[in-house]
Amino acid sequence: MTTFVAQRNGRAATAEELAPLAFAGYAHFTAMQVRDGRVRGLDLHLERLRFASLEMFGRAVPDERVRAHLRTALEAGPGDVSLTATMYAPAHESVAAGAAVEPDVLVRTRPAASAPECPLALAAVEYERFLPAVKHVGEVAKVYTPRQAVGQGFDDAAFVDRRGRLSEASIWNLAFWDGEAVVWPEAEMLTGTMMGVVRRQLDRLGVPQRLQEVTLADLPALSGGVVMNSWSPGVAVKRIGSVALPQAPAFLELLHRAYEAEPPTAP
Structure with a gap:
């Protein structure tokens, strides 16, 4: 085997x-x-x-x-x-x-893969994916931008569109916390399957959620941020560009609890 x-x-x-x-x-x-x-x-x-x-x-x-x-x-x-x-x-x-x-x-x-445990620092990179609703192959940016970010002292890269909105990260979705509700960035992006799992389970748990345009200027008013993909429902983000984000352990725990509430299925 x-x-x-x-x-x-x-x-x-x-x-x-x-x-x-x-x-x-x-x-x-x-x-x-x-x-x-x-x-x-x-x-x-x-x-x-x-x-x-x-x-x-x-x-x-x-x-x-x-x-x-x-x-x-x-x-x-x-x-x-x-x-x-x-x-x-x-x-x-x-x-x-x-x-x-x-x-x-x-x-x-x-x-099997696992996500990093330490909070991540993300470089803010101006980039928009072609055909963003489709998870297609051949995207140089999802490898090139993290490589460049690491060379600048970051762990990975977050994407900012031409309107200044944060959309997603290299191989991750972004999510934020305002202290009471989960804030999902409003922009053209790939909706991740982990994002879909977490959103429907947060609904079932009665946790407030909203879609909102998020720019770098909006980050200081937020109470925490994470990235998520199939590896994890939440890895803390400590900084995007030059803007620091506070750690929000309760937010991370909530996302992981929502994920664990999703029943696993055999193909």
């Missing part, structure tokens, strides 16, 4: 099948943490894949078939892994010509 699995449409992927994908930049994916063979927010991952496939290929793989491919990959490894499901078209020239093509499904697993 191995942690590293790569399967195409439910079968072990060959080098010949993977070679064209290695040089292609037209695909989308979702990434999840699997624990004991189960995933929190599985429905959100399936919804993400379905929406993005219709947007990029004009057709989507049925959810049940996607789940079957996920199960097959998980059966080949341990119960705790990181899993990535990628949708791509082997001949994307047909897609470019306007044809509706059902994509192939590449499922990969690797060792």
Whole structure:
């Protein structure tokens, strides 16, 4: 049994099948943490894949078939892994010509991941993602901007759009706390599956939430901030650019409690 699995449409992927994908930049994916063979927010991952496939290929793989491919990959490894499901078209020239093509499904697993525990300092970088509602591949910025940020003494990068609004971070969503309510930045961004899990569970817990445009100038009035992705429902942020954010342990505890309230599901 191995942690590293790569399967195409439910079968072990060959080098010949993977070679064209290695040089292609037209695909989308979702990434999840699997624990004991189960995933929190599985429905959100399936919804993400379905929406993005219709947007990029004009057709989507049925959810049940996607789940079957996920199960097959998980059966080949341990119960705790990181899993990535990628949708791509082997001949994307047909897609470019306007044809509706059902994509192939590449499922990969690797060792389970965990988030950093220390509060992060984020560089403020002016950047807007292309097709932000889709988690697509080939984004140089999500590696380049953190690399540049680290060289400047930060841990990662947060994105600021042309209107000065904070949107998201390199591979994270942002969330803030005003002392009473969770504040989600209003801007064009990728809505993360962890973000979706946390939001619906906060609703069930009766915690106030609101959508608000957040600029660097707004940060001093807030009581804390975090980043979140499939690794964690909340990693504290201590600074964005030159603006310090207060630590908010109660906010972090609330986000983690909301995440734990989400029942895990087997594919």
